[in-house]
Amino acid sequence: MKLQLIKGFLWIRYDVFDNPNLNASDMLVYASLMRYIHNETKTCFPSLALLEKKSRLVRNTVIKSLKVLEEQGLIAVTRKLGKANNYLMLEPTSANFAPVASAKEDPALVQINPTNNTNLNNTNKNLCATAEQKEIIAHLNERLGLVKPHGFKDTNQQTLKLLNARLKDYTKADVIAVIDLMCDKRIGTEWQQFLRPQTLFNVNKFEGYVNSIAVKDTGINPLEELK
DSSP: OBOOOOTTOOOOOHHHHTOTTOOHHHHHHHHHHHTTOOTTTOEEOOOHHHHHHHHTOOHHHHHHHHHHHHHTTSEEEEOOTTSOOEEEEOSOOBTTSOOOOOTTTOGGGOOOOTTOHHHHHHHTSOOOOOHHHHHHHHHHHHHHTOOTTSSOOTTOHHHHHHHHHHHHHSOHHHHHHHHHHHHHHHTTSGGGGGOSHHHHTOHHHHHHHHHHHHSOTTOOOHHHHHO
16 A cells, blocks of 8 residues: 655655664755655655755755765756756655565664674775676666766665675676666656665565566576576
8 A cells, every 4th residue: 555645744764764874964854855745756846945944954964965865865866957956756655665675684784783893893884886786886877867977876885785785696697687677667657766776686576576587488597698
């Protein structure tokens, strides 16, 4: 059943609220955007002045937080000269979409106990994308027609953690084949907005995506041709 917006309330998912990469200002700007989201298109276009007013933040902080939200894959921004930006909220509002994996379901997302100073120092070290991870992310951006400075970043830590986990069990060709499968199905539909790393590489769905590729009418696994 769809989670419809209720007049007088706004939705913020747990995985967004609990995102350790977002600070208080980022959350206020995100909530301000959600205040104006259209429930069908998942878009909104509040001006910077309005975001300043609703978030109670100065403009430079609002702009900085918008950049963080974009880097985290939570929003896609279409910038228009002389007009308010258009914001697409890349965050599912329907129970039909797979939830973001929990630490128990996906070890890649385990958070280290902050009381352990040694482990905490280790987790503060940012992951660096490998060549094949950069190629995967670049392929996704290419399929979606996203050109720098827009598009998904190969520095996004959540994306890299998910890719690290998936590449332990699958090949780069498997991941690219999944991207192609889902892009072929969803580009040009209302589902296109959910073509993002947190959905495509989610442990709850990825195996099913791979299996759906393997079971073609021809009986041939196209992944073998890509390896």
